[in-house]
Amino acid sequence: MPAQRLSVVVTRRLPEPVETRMKELFDVELNEADRKLSREELVEAMRRADVLVPCVTDDIDQAMLARAGDRLKLIANYGAGIDHLDVQTARQRGILVSNTPGVVTEDTADMTIALILAVTRRIPEGLAMMQAGQWQGWAPTAFMGGRIGGRRLGILGMGRIGQAVARRARVFGMQVHYHNRRRLRPEIEEELEATYWDSLDQMVSRMDVISINCPHTPSTFHLMNARRLKLMKPDAVIVNTSRGEVIDENALTRMLRAGEIAGAGLDVFEHGHEINPRLRELHNVVLLPHMGSATVEGRVEMGEKVIINIKTFADGHRPPDLVVPAML
Structure with a gap:
């Protein structure tokens, strides 16, 4: 009997090749409207997901993580910067955090x-x-x-x-x-x-x-x-x-x-x-409107790193781009 696929919630639209590959591998919920989620919507997303894929516009703090429930196990950030995430609290709650360094x-x-x-x-x-x-x-x-x-x-x-x-x-x-x-x-x-x-x-x-x-x-x-x-x-x-x-x-x-x-x-x-x-x-x-990493090649590579981090986690291993508080 095949293993149950991970439930993955993505907070913003990603390049089409990335979303397509995610749909092949995971039970993925996409943000079709590409609208920035509210705090309450982010909390609800964390409650129903095994993996959350946020980006730099999603501020996730201690109070939100306290309400996330027990299902969420990995925050696979789409981007290298993680100052919008409370990594310390996430780790204390048993939630791993990964990012996408080096791509941009x-x-x-x-x-x-x-x-x-x-x-x-x-x-x-x-x-x-x-x-x-x-x-x-x-x-x-x-x-x-x-x-x-x-x-x-x-x-x-x-x-x-x-x-x-x-x-x-x-x-x-x-x-x-x-x-x-x-x-x-x-x-x-x-x-x-x-x-x-x-x-x-x-x-x-x-x-x-x-x-x-x-x-x-x-x-x-x-x-x-x-x-x-x-x-x-x-x-x-x-x-x-x-x-x-x-x-x-x-x-x-x-x-x-x-x-x-x-x-x-x-x-x-x-x-x-x-x-x-x-x-x-x-x-x-x-x-400029935060265009520094806005190339097709870069954004697809970021998505590929997110997928690798999730897939590695799903296979029971440490995500290659795991963020630990000592790195901050």
């Missing part, structure tokens, strides 16, 4: 460089003029930005994505500097031609471009606060493709409006999709 590295690094170029070369301003039909022809002093070759890039967070950004930046002729919880091994520093700064304050004050590539944890919340943002050079720019909470968004908005920072490129925001309207008004800011 190259895509996010590409987007980081794209934002650096967009801000420094004023690409959105030119695009807006063209779309408005206002361009009167080429002029010697129109839309002058700055070249990125020779500029100092300070990378905050030198994990997989930070290192991928560094490799790309070197190709563009940028000088790579970084601050990290732990210094990289000498051979990696040499390969990346990267200079380590023990003091984040000193690095920030000397860079032309700051790239945020660290995760959001209690220790990185508002790591770029008002005091640290004020250390930046007036002609410097900051880009963030990691987590919005790392930057004090209100302080950044004030400084951009006052011309104390030259520009910013943001793919993530402190309060999710609720963006400070004053930030949206600024011409020296490039805002």
Whole structure:
């Protein structure tokens, strides 16, 4: 007699090949409307599922896990970031948590460089003029930005994505500097031609471009606060493709409006999709809707990792991408 298939609830629509494969392997419930589930709907989903597949927009806290019941055994997160999940409480309740690390590295690094170029070369301003039909022809002093070759890039967070950004930046002729919880091994520093700064304050004050590539944890919340943002050079720019909470968004908005920072490129925001309207008004800011990992290839690979984690768990083994509290 065949083993009973796991009940899997997926909170958002996933790429079609991923959903098709899930339906072949599991008793899967899909979110056909692709609507963000409420807290109560997430709790109900956890009560009726063996496995929940949430994503970054699904905040699952201690109170919700306390109401989840006893059926849920695995939260197979669709994405690498797990700051929206209370992993500690989940593990205490006997619920395993897995994620999808490494998949979005190259895509996010590409987007980081794209934002650096967009801000420094004023690409959105030119695009807006063209779309408005206002361009009167080429002029010697129109839309002058700055070249990125020779500029100092300070990378905050030198994990997989930070290192991928560094490799790309070197190709563009940028000088790579970084601050990290732990210094990289000498051979990696040499390969990346990267200079380590023990003091984040000193690095920030000397860079032309700051790239945020660290995760959001209690220790990185508002790591770029008002005091640290004020250390930046007036002609410097900051880009963030990691987590919005790392930057004090209100302080950044004030400084951009006052011309104390030259520009910013943001793919993530402190309060999710609720963006400070004053930030949206600024011409020296490039805002994107969390597109860093939005490639067909990347999103399918993320789904494949989720499936592998669930299948491995169903076979009685430890999911290969198991998240443990000690990793946080």
